[in-house]
Amino acid sequence: MEQKPAKASRKPRADSARNRELLLQAAREVFSAGGPGASLEGVARKAGVGIGTLYRHFPTRDALFEAVYRGDIDRLADLAEQLSKEAGPVEALRLWLREGVEVVATKKGMMATLALATDGKQDLFAYSHQRLTAAATALLSRAVEAGEIRDDITPEDLLRALVGLCHAPDRPGWRTSVARLVDVLVDGLKRGNG
């Protein structure tokens, strides 16, 4: 029942690793500027690499998104944990949502990633989805157990709201508008408003 031939596989090639980095860097820039619809050929051009190379490293557009923004997802998930220790249950929720908004604000491409990560269907985003869901679950259940918010809101609801509110982060007054809405939403979560 041997798992793998384990063929003493040779060291990964240096040019491959280098190109991968070049692509990630280029994608970061292109996506941040141009949003989720940005051209992959543009990314390859900017990286100074053939389009074929891009597709070999990242077989789909989503794979590239995943690779580019996984770090941000992780940071957001970690933040939830930290806030659970440092802030009251409701305040932690509020601050977490605000930070989520803030992250998106600086990276248009992040929106698409967040949306995909929120969607459980994509195998590719299973990891990100799991991390975000766990973060949302933790924040919500803590507040529920403290008896401070209603108990019928799912983590999916919270993520949906986060992603939804972040759409169109270009419009004048976006930040303040979304900040208000986050407040409204969090207030609405509190017990005894029904």
Place this chain on the structure above:
Amino acid sequence: MEQKPAKASRKPRADSARNRELLLQAAREVFSAGGPGASLEGVARKAGVGIGTLYRHFPTRDALFEAVYRGDIDRLADLAEQLSKEAGPVEALRLWLREGVEVVATKKGMMATLALATDGKQDLFAYSHQRLTAAATALLSRAVEAGEIRDDITPEDLLRALVGLCHAPDRPGWRTSVARLVDVLVDGLKRGNG
């Protein structure tokens, strides 16, 4: 200072009007199924009309959206007026948002239209934007004047929330999730939750 030559202009051609209708019908179907990214060439094909004809009638994708969904926008705006008479201030808000969600649920293409109409920048959507903003303003200010909700929420905030919550109307449990969030939002609007 004659405004126009008023050249006893000839009657508009029958084929033109017919094709316009064919295009609208085809667009309705294609957009409803395929969302905002659906192919315009596909619309033309489905209408049995050349692509040039499509572009002559609707110079941009947005113009087509506008024409297809203006009726829905109007209906939504009218509903706000009606609800103002038939329901309490806060309840009217809640019901209006719910209806907005419902309209989008059945028409993917509507999402894009709503988003565009919410955005003031598009001259093309000036009418729709104005109608929706007026509707939101009426509902909000009525509730504010009744002292039932906070007074720092703008019509733009409300529309942003509506559009935002309606994203990704495909996911399982979408309806109930959004329904919950609308409730949370409206609860959060109420006075005395800060």
Place this chain on the structure above:
DNA sequence: TTGCAAAGCGGAGGGTGCCTCCGTATAGTA
């Protein structure tokens, strides 16, 4: 070092969609 094959490169090519332009067809009018 050298030779070799695995691993990786890159861009041509076929497909789709966007939008414009203009020769051709046709509906209204005289």
Place this chain on the structure above:
DNA sequence: TACTATACGGAGGCACCCTCCGCTTTGCAA
């Protein structure tokens, strides 16, 4: 019926998507 304003339609130029495969580079072993 003839004439012309009006409308039609699709070819053409562009950009992008993604695949495929001949060529290059790299790591490794002799």
